[in-house]
Every structure is written in C-alpha cells, then in structure tokens.
Amino acid sequence: MDDDLFAKGLAQRKATLGAEYVEKNLAAADDFTRPFQEAMTAWCWGFGWDDDAIDAKTRSMMNLSMIGALGKMHEWELHCRGAINNGVSKEEIRAIIHVVGIYCGVPQALECFRAAKKVFDELED
C-alpha cells in the first residue's frame, strides 16, 4: 500500500462523501474488507480523483452520468449525496438524468429519478 497515495485519497474521499461516513466505513472494516477499502481509497480517490485536471463538481456530474449508465444504484445514491456536497444543484441533477435517459434508455432514467427523489426527500426532512 502506498501510504502517500492513501493519504491523498482519504482526504479526497472525506471531502466528497463526508468525514464521518468515511471514518465509520474504515472503522467497520475487518480482515475481509480492509485490503479493498485501503486499495480503493488509494486507487480511486488518490490516483483517480487527486488530479487537478478536473474540479470536484464536474467529477460529481461525470460520476452521476457514468454510474447511472452502469445501473449501480446503491453507489449512485451515495454519489448523489456527494454531488450535492460538491455543489451540484437539483436542476443540474435533473439535466443529468435526462441525458442518462437519452443515452442509456428510459428505464435507467426512471431508476435515477427514484433514487434522486429518495435523496432529496431525506435532505428536505
């Protein structure tokens, strides 16, 4: 494990998903899940995100369209919260889901609307 890359990744991951959430996740890791949690922090967040080429808000918008295309809705919901943290507006999220509908098909857009509605309902509570 590259300690430096892990440290940079951890900072990025906390900035997007929230320090509390990330620390809870790492604390809950055991021998079965820890190696991947650590590698993912270094690889995804350290290597992939810690690159000045793209700002955090644009990355969040890319992630919502990309993870929407993959249809991985557990992760999409998580990144929907992260996108709001990174300054993506409700109107922008709507525009992203429209694009998902066009390129990935209508059923996938409907999945994203359901997940987004759940996130906004929780935030508005």
Added chain:
Amino acid sequence: MDDDLFAKGLAQRKATLGAEYVEKNLAAADDFTRPFQEAMTAWCWGFGWDDDAIDAKTRSMMNLSMIGALGKMHEWELHCRGAINNGVSKEEIRAIIHVVGIYCGVPQALECFRAAKKVFDELED
C-alpha cells in the same frame, strides 16, 4: 415532429459535432433512417442538450464517461471529437478515462485509450 425542438436540436448538434458532418448525415438519411434521425435531433439535442443547466464542455465530459460506461465505442469516438471541439483538453480526456477504469473496470479504460489514441493521431496528422 416538433419543428421548434428540432430546430434547437439541430443547432446544438452542429455546434458539437460540426455542421458539415451533421448535414452529410441528414442528407444521407432515407425513409428507413430519417424518422429516427429527426426524432433523435429533437429529443437528444433539442430536449436533452438545450438546457442552460449544464454548459457544453461539461456535457462532453459527462458523455465521455457515460458512453465509456456503456462501452459503445463508435459513439465514444464521435463524442471524443465533439469533446475536443467543446474545449476538453487531452489531460482532461486522460483523467476521464482513468475514472472509467476505476468505476467500469480496466478493460473498458483500455478500449477508451485505443479510441482516444486514434482520434488524437488523426488530429495530429
């Protein structure tokens, strides 16, 4: 067909993919392909893209990550050229492909690198 939506879509489509390319496509359409060409121009480019919520460069970055996730490489190559037209830099395209590798898997990132290399080689000629 909504003439207004089609007109707005056509302007957006030309701005991203180039007027010459789009006009050649529409001119080549026959009874078999014309209804979809027209509906797609209105729906994708008129409804989906003609929305001030997201600027053209950010949309291109979203498209490259989303179409990368779908693995539709013919379309990806087309949108790679469109992204360069919309001001996306080589460093940004590289950063997008890195993210595709992390979220969609290494084989898909390698597909994107091959397609991007082809586009850059053509442009550098």
Added chain:
Amino acid sequence: MDDDLFAKGLAQRKATLGAEYVEKNLAAADDFTRPFQEAMTAWCWGFGWDDDAIDAKTRSMMNLSMIGALGKMHEWELHCRGAINNGVSKEEIRAIIHVVGIYCGVPQALECFRAAKKVFDELED
C-alpha cells in the same frame, strides 16, 4: 413539447398501463420529474409506440424480452402487467422467459420468473 405527439402518446400509454396508473403518475409529477414524464410520454409512447407497423400485443412481447435483456426488473414487472392487459397469455410469458434464459443467460430468466410470479400471484388474489 409537441402537444400533438404528447396527446397521442398519452392515449397509448393509458391503453397499455391503465388510465388510472398513468394519471396518478402525471399528477404526482413535480418540477423535478415533470419535464421527463412529458418528454417520455411524447417520445416513447407518441413517437415509439404510435406506429401502425406493430400491434400492441406484439410490442408487449418485444418489451418483455428486451427489458428482460436489460435486467431492469422494476420496469419489467410494470410491462408484465401491461402485457397481460394487451392480451399476452401466461403460456406466452413463459415462452418469452425461456428465450431470455437462452440469449441472456439463466440468472436473468430466474429474475423474470420471480417478477412474473409476483404479478400472477397479485392478479390471482
């Protein structure tokens, strides 16, 4: 929005999914979901379905095989009810799922059997 296409789409959508269900959906739409609900009604149901080339029952059979291939089970269940409304028999649905098993793999056929069983159990209640 093309009013004419929307009107034709709305009629088709109600004929397949039931007027009550569709009206409830449109009434529940807010600023976040309404543009897509309207565009989808015009695009999917007005442009895509309002075409004399294929009758409603055959379209339903195509949809169950296609949405089965996509693995979008929320939508599949909805279209399973729509297919029954359009006259697709239990034996035909079984034959469709067999084909899904062969072309899309056994796990996807098992997903379809679970969803179909849920729909038939509700109808038989």
Added chain:
Amino acid sequence: MDDDLFAKGLAQRKATLGAEYVEKNLAAADDFTRPFQEAMTAWCWGFGWDDDAIDAKTRSMMNLSMIGALGKMHEWELHCRGAINNGVSKEEIRAIIHVVGIYCGVPQALECFRAAKKVFDELED
C-alpha cells in the same frame, strides 16, 4: 444429447437461418465447437423455439429487440436476415429499432441501423 430435441431444433434452426447456412456451420464444427453447436441446437432451437406458444415471425421481432438490448451485433445481423426470412418487413424492423433507441438508448439504436443497412444493402444487390 437428446436426439429428439436435437432433431426438432435442427428443423427450426434451418427454417429461420437457412438450411445451407446451418449445414455449413455444423459441417465446420470440430471437437472444440461441436458439443456446444449440438447443445445449442437442442436447447435454443429445440427447447426454446419449438413451442407453439409464439409464431416464428413474432419470435424474430422479439429476438431483434432482445439481442439489440444485449448489443451483440454479430448475432443481431444474423437474426436480421432470419427475421426477413420469417416475414418481418423493413417498416417493422425500423419500428423495432425505434423501440431499442427508447429503452436501450440512442447509441444502441444507431448500432442497429448500421447493421440493418448492411443487411438491406446486401439483399438489394
């Protein structure tokens, strides 16, 4: 191998894809490919297709939408020829591709248009 199921499957397969094509395929099979060719003939064509529940033309329409959703274009092209053999018209194939565009996304519809155009160009020669 169930000889009876294989015989029924072989008849169905020849009726759709053409006797000459199927015989050439089976003749070309060697130890590596023969077990699957035989099992597929019995399973896909004998079990899956030899079922009076759905007629051959409707099956072809289902296959084009389902294999379109899967994005397996080599197989789609083959089944496009089979669909024409089974009486599916050019207008029906166009309507099927429109539905693929709506449910599976625009890039997949464009793939289908390219493959269909190739098939029609060959037939018109």
Added chain:
Amino acid sequence: MDDDLFAKGLAQRKATLGAEYVEKNLAAADDFTRPFQEAMTAWCWGFGWDDDAIDAKTRSMMNLSMIGALGKMHEWELHCRGAINNGVSKEEIRAIIHVVGIYCGVPQALECFRAAKKVFDELED
C-alpha cells in the same frame, strides 16, 4: 427432456447447492416454472457442469467472478453459499472480489462484499 442428462444434472446441482434446497425448489415448481427448472437442470448442471475438465471448486471460483461481472446478485449470493460448500475459503472469496473490482469496476466489488458479508454473517450465527 433428456432423462439421462437431467439425472446427471440433478446430482451435480444437489452436490453444490444442497439436496434439500434443490428438492424444495423442484417441489415448488408448477406448470409455469417446471419446464425451465427441468431444462436448466439438464442444460446447466448436466451439460455445463458434468464435465470432468474442471473440478467443482474451480467452477465455483469461476462462477463467482462471472456472475459478479454480470451483477446478478441474487444468483451470486446463492453461488457464494455453493462455493463455500465446494471448499472455497473466505480468503479465496476475498481475492475473487478484488479481481471483480479491477475488471468490472469498484461499484460491483462493493456489491459483492455486501452479499458475501451477508452470507458469512448467516453462517457464523
């Protein structure tokens, strides 16, 4: 239905998934689900698995990576229990999920970790 292939398949299926589970499934089958249950037993387990080329433990490891790639998590969980029955260790399952993360993307690995954790928690109870 090939009785011989069905008998071999049934023995293989029971050996991996447990006789009790398989018998409960077959007993629960009705006219709607029985033809596929029988064909699947003959085709998957009789033709696909009853082949001395690959031992049961290696097959289970292949299945977890392949079904992980497909993202069919209901089936993955079932085969995770089957893999443990076939002698795949917790360390091996972890290593398989790591590979899924690399080739199929991080969100899919996280889905597998959640399903595996559920299986191990049940077994440890």
Added chain:
Amino acid sequence: MDDDLFAKGLAQRKATLGAEYVEKNLAAADDFTRPFQEAMTAWCWGFGWDDDAIDAKTRSMMNLSMIGALGKMHEWELHCRGAINNGVSKEEIRAIIHVVGIYCGVPQALECFRAAKKVFDELED
C-alpha cells in the same frame, strides 16, 4: 506510485502475458497512456494478482469466464493467450465457454468461440 507494488505487478504481468509483449507496451506508452499503464500494473497485477490465495492457472480460468461475461473481446483474446501460458488446456477453455453460454447467454459463448478459434489457429500455425 508505489514502487514496490509496481515491481511485483510487473513480474506477474510478464509471467502471464509474456515479457516481450509487456515491455513493448510500456515502451510504447507516452504521457497520455503512461500513468494508467503504471497504475494498472500496480493495482491489477500487483494488488489483484500478487496474492497467494489463488494460483495463476485458476486465475486465468476465472478471468476467461469473467471477461467473457463482460463481453470485452479484445481483452478476452489477450487473456486466452495468457491462459494457455498458464497451463489451461483446450478442453478447459471449451468447458469455460460452455459455462459462459449458460450464465451469460448463447450469443456471448459464440463470441468466445470465435476469439478462441482465432487464438488456436495462430498458435497452430
């Protein structure tokens, strides 16, 4: 970049894909492709493969089924050569493709047979 993880990954990658092929790839890398080539060597081959839990031959068998499920055929062909290097026999590759047919659908198995045939034809030349 973790130099240690990269070194371990490079050794594994060369052992499976051949030293010459890997060195040619790294030598051909430029500013655009080098960061990913290096990260992939460390992450895939160093973290993912350099784990005593699973031997190289079993990993190759898992990879062929998993990459088959993903339908990434450029990568599949590469790993088919790697599998042969790691001692996977022609009979085992056939058995793997049979399993792909059952779980991922017949069209995907046919793609794998075409790619495998190409690899074996080249080797037999």
